Amino acid sequence: MPRPDWIAADWGTSRLRVWAMAPDGTPLAGARSDDGMARLAPEAFEPALLGLVSPWLAGPATIPVVISGMAGARQGWREAPYRPVPCTPLGPEMLTFDGIDPRLAVAIVPGLSQARPADVMRGEETQIAGLLAAAPGFDGIACLPGTHTKWAQISADEVVGFQTCMTGELFALLSGQSVLRHSVGATGWNAAGFAEAVDDAIGSPQKIAARLFGLRAEALLSGLAPDVARARLSGLLIGLDLAASRPYWLGQEIVLIGEGRLAGHYAEALAAQGAAVREADATEITLAGLRAARALLARKGWP
Amino acid sequence: MPRPDWIAADWGTSRLRVWAMAPDGTPLAGARSDDGMARLAPEAFEPALLGLVSPWLAGPATIPVVISGMAGARQGWREAPYRPVPCTPLGPEMLTFDGIDPRLAVAIVPGLSQARPADVMRGEETQIAGLLAAAPGFDGIACLPGTHTKWAQISADEVVGFQTCMTGELFALLSGQSVLRHSVGATGWNAAGFAEAVDDAIGSPQKIAARLFGLRAEALLSGLAPDVARARLSGLLIGLDLAASRPYWLGQEIVLIGEGRLAGHYAEALAAQGAAVREADATEITLAGLRAARALLARKGWP
Numbered sequence: 152m153p154r155p156d157w158i159a160a161d162w163g164t165s166r167l168r169v170w171a172m173a174p175d176g177t178p179l180a181g182a183r184s185d186d187g188m189a190r191l192a193p194e195a196f197e198p199a200l201l202g203l204v205s206p207w208l209a210g211p212a213t214i215p216v217v218i219s220g221m222a223g224a225r226q227g228w229r230e231a232p233y234r235p236v237p238c239t240p241l242g243p244e245m246l247t248f249d250g251i252d253p254r255l256a257v258a259i260v261p262g263l264s265q266a267r268p269a270d271v272m273r274g275e276e277t278q279i280a281g282l283l284a285a286a287p288g289f290d291g292i293a294c295l296p297g298t299h300t301k302w303a304q305i306s307a308d309e310v311v312g313f314q315t316c317m318t319g320e321l322f323a324l325l326s327g328q329s330v331l332r333h334s335v336g337a338t339g340w341n342a343a344g345f346a347e348a349v350d351d352a353i354g355s356p357q358k359i360a361a362r363l364f365g366l367r368a369e370a371l372l373s374g375l376a377p378d379v380a381r382a383r384l385s386g387l388l389i390g391l392d393l394a395a396s397r398p399y400w401l402g403q404e405i406v407l408i409g410e411g412r413l414a415g416h417y418a419e420a421l422a423a424q425g426a427a428v429r430e431a432d433a434t435e436i437t438l439a440g441l442r443a444a445r446a447l448l449a450r451k452g453w454p
Numbered sequence: 455m456p457r458p459d460w461i462a463a464d465w466g467t468s469r470l471r472v473w474a475m476a477p478d479g480t481p482l483a484g485a486r487s488d489d490g491m492a493r494l495a496p497e498a499f500e501p502a503l504l505g506l507v508s509p510w511l512a513g514p515a516t517i518p519v520v521i522s523g524m525a526g527a528r529q530g531w532r533e534a535p536y537r538p539v540p541c542t543p544l545g546p547e548m549l550t551f552d553g554i555d556p557r558l559a560v561a562i563v564p565g566l567s568q569a570r571p572a573d574v575m576r577g578e579e580t581q582i583a584g585l586l587a588a589a590p591g592f593d594g595i596a597c598l599p600g601t602h603t604k605w606a607q608i609s610a611d612e613v614v615g616f617q618t619c620m621t622g623e624l625f626a627l628l629s630g631q632s633v634l635r636h637s638v639g640a641t642g643w644n645a646a647g648f649a650e651a652v653d654d655a656i657g658s659p660q661k662i663a664a665r666l667f668g669l670r671a672e673a674l675l676s677g678l679a680p681d682v683a684r685a686r687l688s689g690l691l692i693g694l695d696l697a698a699s700r701p702y703w704l705g706q707e708i709v710l711i712g713e714g715r716l717a718g719h720y721a722e723a724l725a726a727q728g729a730a731v732r733e734a735d736a737t738e739i740t741l742a743g744l745r746a747a748r749a750l751l752a753r754k755g756w757p
Contacts, residue, residue, distance in 0.1 A: 233675070268668055269668050269671035269676065270667070270668065270671045271674055299667060317633070321632075324627045324628070324631060324632060325627070329620065329627060330602070356660040359698065361699070362698075364602060364620050365618075368618070369572040371574055372574065388663075394661075395660055395663040396663075397660070
């Protein structure tokens with residue numbers, strides 16, 4: 152493998168992903184670890200990064216590393232203050248600094264903030280930039296399912312507003328740590344149970360507090376199967392998310408940026424509500440966004 | 455202290471409480487431990503009970519022990535099958551057996567079940583019997599706040615229907631283990647923040663999924679104080695409970711059976727909605743219910 156031109160990194164709360172990038176923006180190689188922001192003290196970020204990328208650092212030359220995500224959080228490597236919406240997903244306010252290792256020139260992409268209702272994102276702004284790079288002039292909604300699902304309204308190349316629902320985190324807590332863990336399977340699925348639960352939560356969100364314990368009661372009284380309980384819990388929580396996010400998807404063009412099963416479940420739930428959904432690959436969109444950040448930095452003459 | 459006539463016990467998921475009872479139903483002494491159902495295998499229940507009550511067992515005579523709560527669960531001491539509503543809170547179907555220690559004659563009060571919507575209770579039926587003993591002919595709603603808050607409609611001495619909301623458990627998970635733990639204080643309170651959040655959740659339950667992360671975002675962006683965040687999280691979840699339980703409290707006479715701060719928060723929230731709430735002491739009501747169970751067993755000639 153030739154020496155990469157630069158390194159792209161997506162630093163999440165629970166994992167770190169890096170790519171060695173060719174001058175034309177093609178990824179030459181990739182690596183990942185569980186060194187997410189949550190387990191690292193500020194001084195541990197550079198060693199965690201070097202642990203993955205040092206095989207790519209032949210010779211003494213400096214290499215640019217462009218990072219999106221939680222490295223810029225207050226508890227991250229260095230804080231990159233939020234940029235307030237409405238604004239373009241990427242702006243000139245990149246946080247740049249040199250590594251202790253002289254071969255590293257680091258740039259961290261700042262997240263976005265919204266004053267009212269209060270909300271924040273870190274990482275998704277880079278994916279939105281990637282979406283705009285792949286679909287110039289896109290006007291509509293980006294839905295980014297995850298631990299904290301983000302809904303962003305995009306118009307005239309700007310993020311106009313956004314909203315976060317703790318859908319993935321609620322599912323993990325309720326299925327893994329609440330009394331529902333006795334009734335909700337760790338795997339398995341039931342499409343009909345999921346669809347009914349989504350409908351139920353969207354149609355009657357005020358009943359959600361009672362519906363949750365109902366899963367436990369049905370398991371005790373009539374042997375509700377663990378895979379059905381799992382699909383119904385997911386349906387109730389995604390339905391509750393959709394109830395809160397209705398202004399973001401009703402009558403809108405939606406691009407779903409996600410991976411794996413969770414994105415598939417959101418796509419099903421939105422399609423059942425009659426919403427027009429297009430799915431985009433999250434890794435490709437992330438790389439497109441990091442390439443856009445790299446290009447913006449290069450125009451500023453960095454590094 | 456004279457040798458008690460019988461022993462009353464309330465066996466919860468996380469704690470065990472026992473009382474030595476005089477023939478006239480007065481508690482002579484009480485004791486408690488953390489030997490809740492959740493940490494005990496079936497064979498560990500009798501030793502856990504003896505650990506608390508053996509000082510009261512002078513001589514070889516048999517003593518009746520009347521137990522409400524989770525001892526009768528499938529994962530408890532011995533399973534006492536649910537009694538389906540509508541029914542009186544206590545019935546003749548008590549589970550009785552002798553201890554391995556010949557001094558113990560054990561009776562477990564069965565819980566109640568509801569087929570549609572599926573729901574179950576264990577322990578609250580005894581408190582409802584205590585409420586009816588203290589207020590014969592009561593016609594209205596019992597609200598029993600807790601890890602799993604129960605709402606029960608009572609009429610003509612029967613439990614007509616009931617509903618469970620996982621309000622206390624959701625608060626514990628979100629405040630202690632989710633991303634909100636960074637923003638929600640372990641103590642502290644703000645009455646105005648609580649009241650506004652209750653109103654918000656009752657009026658717009660469909661927005662709850664977004665409101666939760668808003669607490670984190672406000673803490674990051676504008677320094678939302680941890681005590682205010684704590685009160686607002688509690689208000690959102692109690693408000694969501696009240697939204698689901700509206701048919702149980704709207705225009706109804708409500709007795710709140712609870713202890714400490716949580717019961718106070720429910721009382722405030724219900725009063726703000728214009729509901730007429732009377733508070734009853736949970737321990738006194740529990741003892742009244744266990745006395746009613748003891749009297750019912752005695753009429754059957756047990757032990």
